[in-house]
Amino acid sequence: xxxxxxxxxxxxxxxSGVYAAAVMERWSVTGHVNWGGPVRSFLLLFAxxxxxxxxxxxxFFETAPILFIGVILLTISIxxxxxxxxxxxxxxxxxxxNAALVYVMVAxxxxxxxINGVYAMIGGWRAIAQLIAYxxxxxxxxxATVMRAESMFLTDIVESQKGLWNILYQPVGFILxxxxxxAIAFLPPFDLPTAGGELAGGVWAxxxxxxxxxxxxxRLTLVxxxxxxxxxxxxxxxxxxxxxxxxxxxxxxxxxAASFFAVGRFMPRIRHDHLLEYNWKYGVPLALYNIFQVGVxxxx
Amino acid sequence: xxxxxxxxxxxxxxxxxxxxxWMLYLIKQSLGQTLDEPGKDxxxxxxxxxxxxxxxxxxxxxxxxxxxxxxxxxxxxxxxxWAVVYREVGIxxxxxxxxxxxILFLGLIYTWTQLGLKRQ
Numbered sequence: 001x002x003x004x005x006x007x008x009x010x011x012x013x014x015x016s017g018v019y020a021a022a023v024m025e026r027w028s029v030t031g032h033v034n035w036g037g038p039v040r041s042f043l044l045l046f047a048x049x050x051x052x053x054x055x056x057x058x059x060f061f062e063t064a065p066i067l068f069i070g071v072i073l074l075t076i077s078i079x080x081x082x083x084x085x086x087x088x089x090x091x092x093x094x095x096x097x098n099a100a101l102v103y104v105m106v107a108x109x110x111x112x113x114x115i116n117g118v119y120a121m122i123g124g125w126r127a128i129a130q131l132i133a134y135x136x137x138x139x140x141x142x143x144a145t146v147m148r149a150e151s152m153f154l155t156d157i158v159e160s161q162k163g164l165w166n167i168l169y170q171p172v173g174f175i176l177x178x179x180x181x182x183a184i185a186f187l188p189p190f191d192l193p194t195a196g197g198e199l200a201g202g203v204w205a206x207x208x209x210x211x212x213x214x215x216x217x218x219r220l221t222l223v224x225x226x227x228x229x230x231x232x233x234x235x236x237x238x239x240x241x242x243x244x245x246x247x248x249x250x251x252x253x254x255x256x257a258a259s260f261f262a263v264g265r266f267m268p269r270i271r272h273d274h275l276l277e278y279n280w281k282y283g284v285p286l287a288l289y290n291i292f293q294v295g296v297x298x299x300x
Numbered sequence: 301x302x303x304x305x306x307x308x309x310x311x312x313x314x315x316x317x318x319x320x321x322w323m324l325y326l327i328k329q330s331l332g333q334t335l336d337e338p339g340k341d342x343x344x345x346x347x348x349x350x351x352x353x354x355x356x357x358x359x360x361x362x363x364x365x366x367x368x369x370x371x372x373x374x375x376x377x378x379x380x381x382w383a384v385v386y387r388e389v390g391i392x393x394x395x396x397x398x399x400x401x402x403i404l405f406l407g408l409i410y411t412w413t414q415l416g417l418k419r420q
Contacts, residue, residue: 049334054341055353062325070317077313088306095380113355117343121354129362132369139376146383205344210328214321273419276365280417284372284408288401295394298387 006246010081013250014224021220021257028188028261045213053115053206060114065214068107072218075100076225080155082238082246093154094142097229098135101184104222105131108186108193111215112203123202127186127193129272133279134183134190140287141173141180144294145233158237165236169297172290174234176283181226181260183275185219188264192272227256364416368408375404 022038052061078093080086090096105127112124146152148169149160167174183190194202204215231237231252238245240252270278342349360366379397386393411417 046328047331049332050328051334051340053343066318066321069321070314073317074310074313077310088309090306091303115343116354118345118354120343121358125358125360128360129365132362132365136369136372136376139373139379143376143379143383146380147386150384150387152380152384200344210321210324214324273361276362277417277419280365280368280408281412285405288405291401292398295386299391299394 006082006084010246013081013246014076017224017250017254017257018217018220020254021223021261024258024261025220025223028265031265041216042213045209045216048209048212050209050211051206053117055116057114057116060110061211064107064110064114065211065218067103067110069214069218069221071100071103071107072222072225076221076228078154079225079228079232080158080237081228081249082244083155086155089153089155092152094146094152094157094233097154098139098142101222101226102131102135104184105193108203111207111211112193115203115206117206119199119201119205120203123193123195123199123205126195126272127203129276130183130186130190130192133272133276133283134180137176137279137283137287138180138184140284141170141177141290142233144170144173144287144291147291147294147298154232158232158239161236161239165239166234167236170234170290170294172286172293174230176287176290177234178230179283181230182263185223185226185260187223187260189267189270190275191264191269192275195269197269223257223260224253227253227260230256361420364411364420368411368416371407372404375400 019038022041023033023035026037027033075097077087078090078096080089108127109124112120112122112127115121145157145160145166148166149157151157151160161169186193192202194204199205204212207215228249231249235252235256238249240248243251339349343354378400382393382397
C-alpha cells in the first residue's frame, strides 16, 4: 500500500472515529443511540446566530476556541497509528503530549474569563484546579513509560511493549493515566469546568454558533486523542494479530473511548476540592510508587 | 524527517487550524447578522441580570496545591532526561533520583501534616 493511500485511509478512520465519539457522547447523556444526531447538532450550531455577551474580552473571545482546537490537533498529529504512519515523529513525543494538553485547560480559563459571566468564570477557575490535580500523576506515569522504552519517541514506546503491554507491566500507571485522561478531556465524572447541573454549562453556557461548534468539535477530538494516547502508551499501540496495524490502533482507540463514556454515564460528578485532595494524597504517591516499581523491575 | 521540518510542520498545522477557524467565522458572518434584542447579551446567571463584571477577586482556595504543584513540576523537568538514560546508568540513577524524590515526597508529607491538603 502506498503511503498516500495509507494516510488517506487513516484520515478517514480518524474522522469516523470522531463521529463515533459524537454518537457515544450523545448516548452517555440520553441513553439512546442516534446515528444521525451529530449531523443534526452540527447543522443546528452552524445555523444558529452568534450571540456575544456584553462587555466580553474581545481578544480571548476570539482566540480561545482556536487555541483549544489547535493544541488538540497538534497532539493527535504526533500520535502514531502505525509504524510508518505518523505525521510527525517528535523526539520529545511523550513530553509533548503533556505539554500540549495543558493548553486545553488554559483555553477553558481564557474562555471563562472572556465571557465575563459569573458561571463561566467559576468554570474557568475550576479548570485550573483540575489541571493542578491531574497534571502530576500524568507526567509521572508518562516518565515510567519513557523509562521502559529508553526513548521519548512514541514509536519507540510502542515497540518497547512487544511481548508485554504496559497495562500489565505497570498496571498502577495505567489506572492513573486512565483516570487522568478522563480529567484531561473533562468527561463526566470530572466535567467540572462545564458542569451541567450546577453551573448551567459553565464555560460553555453563553456560547452559541461557531464558537460552541469549535468547542464541541474540539472536545470530541480531544476524547479521541486521549484514547489514542492511552492505546499508544499502555495498550500496545498497533500490535495485534491478523488485521493491519492501523486498524488495531483504531479499534483499541474506539474501545477506550467507549469505556470513557460508559464510565461517565454511571458515575456521579466529583467535587473539585475532593479531586485535588484525592489526587495529591493518593494519586501522587501511587505515581511515585509506579516509577519505583518500574525502576526496580527494569534493573532486575 | 529532520527535526526542523517537524517543527515547521507543527507550525504549519497551527496556522492552518487558525485559518480554517477564521474561515468558519467569516462564513458564519456572511450567513446573517445577529438580531439586536433586549437582554440577549446578558451572561447566564439563572435569571439574575448580572449587574457587575465577573472579573473580581476570586478566592483561589487551592493555592496550597498550586505551590506544591510548582515544586513538583520543576522536579519533572529533570525526570524526563533521567528516564531516557535510566537503564544505561543503572542502580546509580535509581539511588540519585530516589534521594531527590524522597526529599520532595517528605515535603508533600509535611504539607499533609500541616493540613495543607484540604480546601482552604
